[in-house]
Amino acid sequence: MPVWIDGRPAALLPVTDRGLAYGDGLFETIAVRQGHIALLERHLQRLGEGARRLALPLDLALVRSELLAFAGELGHGVAKLIVTRGDGQRGYAPPADAHCRRILSGNPPPAYPVGHRLDGIRLHPCATRLAEQPLLAGLKHLNRLEQVLARAEWQDPACAEGLMCDSSGRVIEGVFSNLFMVRGGELLTPSLARCGVAGVMRAEILVRAAAAGVATRIGDLDCAELLAADEVFLCNSQYGIWPVVALDCHRWPVGELTRKLQGLLVDLVDA
């Protein structure tokens, strides 16, 4: 599998990189099908927004051209892009002359059981809460210890994902997915103003659902609303949509709107 640093094959980076020292950077996990990048513009848009908010001097046109060339070499799989603030001396102050480092790693397509998509999955209720930090909310940055702690909570393969709430008890997302619920025909997804990652598939689903005449709403949602939902599903850029059918002793059916939305994404996801 190919690995590039700054546009050239390389698999080692200096210990002085600020991505290592402070998690001072961003990443994207990008589905590549037959050399074609799914949701390229959405990935670049989120990356650009993250770079703006972290004041990373990132050349997005360069990232785009490197991504396109890398996807051609990878062919079929997952391209993971890490962007850091590059090398730094000791100390938190961002260097005035920072040069962002771009790291691209190829991986095989994820091998999730087909049953996750067809029959739905069970959620582990994570005890790890997401801290509320509006300055970082929505970004796919490199400070991901909360996800590491949450994912380490369960080994039971019967749970394919975990449910994460914020420290105030609002329902936010999965460990590596965004969350949607359906109530009375309306499609709801948690606000990511305080924490959480604004997934590219979440954004795409909101747009395609609205275009198909589905009412959509982003807002604060609590556990009671989750349990009262008619349908619940997760999404991310790799697997598309997984229906959620169980959390502890609660059960949801694989719903009609969930199936319809899966059907609207067939161009983006491996069958």
Place this chain on the structure above:
Amino acid sequence: MPVWIDGRPAALLPVTDRGLAYGDGLFETIAVRQGHIALLERHLQRLGEGARRLALPLDLALVRSELLAFAGELGHGVAKLIVTRGDGQRGYAPPADAHCRRILSGNPPPAYPVGHRLDGIRLHPCATRLAEQPLLAGLKHLNRLEQVLARAEWQDPACAEGLMCDSSGRVIEGVFSNLFMVRGGELLTPSLARCGVAGVMRAEILVRAAAAGVATRIGDLDCAELLAADEVFLCNSQYGIWPVVALDCHRWPVGELTRKLQGLLVDLVDA
């Protein structure tokens, strides 16, 4: 300046390191004087506590022996130790067979103006708040974007440090220092139960102050209490103690207890 990875001279690490991917690790910034490590046991104790809470399978005896050898080679300066969960595949789940990577980098002694220690420093009031995450509070982990954002708030060299509060408005620490205040002869420092880094110099000051008969207290402290304090100072393992004399238009004197505590630390800090 020497750089070692896993006990051997090396300055490059694989892009698959989880320290880069997720900030999945810890660090220590260690003062070395004439080959001797200041506060070695406190650094190892904090590192061990962090490894326990993050479930990092770290061999502390190995870290100790590498640190001692590295300090001998460095002689005089700052040894930065980064410990990561080592290499991983894509995905947050910690590998069952993780091998922690130890990275040691040597740096010259910090060249802070002597006036910081003698005359005190001015604090920048950081707008960046610390999110409240009890699972990570106190640890010197690699998720440090809040400190990067806070330190980027000011360039004015007249401010040597910044004051950070948590999202509820409690006073917590400096960007790279811990904070103390004195009120009516009592030495107070903020609780780090929700956020903040439990500095080794903070711990040492609490012990030495108590041994010298000073009443000490750890607790929640707000801005009003800071402004009402008789004395305020910052500390870290590199510079020892800096009196704080200004924050916005507020002024504090360089106090008697601050001077006394500086005197109690002369064995730990370069004159």
